[in-house]
């Protein structure tokens with residue numbers, strides 16, 4: 001990255017990701033804007049850049065994440081983009097490691113909206129021209145942002161951590177959609193990879209598996225996924241793999257929402273360890289969970305998104 005790019009960009013931290021934003025600013029030697037945030041009694045948010053002069057003629061890089069508090073975080077990011085442009089920023093880039101609504105990326109049932117499309121278009125409409133995200137659920141849908149996008153895969157970093165607990169594991173995608181991220185990590189670490197065939201009842205959300213031959217008997221397994229939400233996918237996949245003779249299961253997932261009793265489900269399915277990236281504002285203190293810091297890789301991606309296209 002040419003150093004003038006560094007001088008011309010300012011990191012603008014979102015409320016959900018202030019600590020990571022500061023880390024990214026320091027890794028890149030960028031200045032950091034100070035944000036005053038408050039909530040009105042009716043629940044509406046207010047933001048103000050306390051040092052707006054910093055933004056004048058600069059590119060604003062808003063660093064936020066969208067979980068928890070997805071809707072608030074979307075609105076906050078839009079308000080920050082507007083505030084940066086009004087303070088004289090010449091461009092706005094977004095760093096949003098977790099993108100909310102990414103799983104409603106098409107019509108599954110008649111009468112639904114495509115929520116992810118709305119989020120991407122709204123962010124673009126607010127003036128952002130570039131986006132860095134981590135392990136988007138459907139990377140091909142990011143084109144709807146209609147700007148420069150860097151989608152970082154971090155499954156290799158998660159598997160690297162998983163290798164501390166497993167020996168020559170087979171990397172398994174719990175559904176075909178996760179195959180690319182499993183392949184990416186497996187190829188980097190010279191491991192075998194395969195996938196399972198999952199179906200989900202669109203009304204109840206219940207996950208089930210179709211028969212498919214995978215040769216894993218006696219092997220350690222690393223199950224790779226983008227999101228753990230209710231834990232149904234990971235729990236059902238892990239049970240199936242253990243029934244098929246796997247000797248141990250480590251889970252490596254990028255975004256660990258782990259809602260409700262997800263952790264209990266995963267524990268009782270026989271999983272030994274859950275390795276997660278630190279892409280969310282929530283962090284669970286549990287022996288079974290380990291977090292991998294991906295902020296250095298995000299910082300590298302910020303440099304890419306600031307480079308001029310072409």
Ligand code: R5P
Nearest residue numbers: 226227228229230231232233
């Ligand atoms: C689905 O296609 C995703 O990649 C994840 O497998 C899914 O979102 C996980 O959700 P849950 O933990 O509720 O099964």
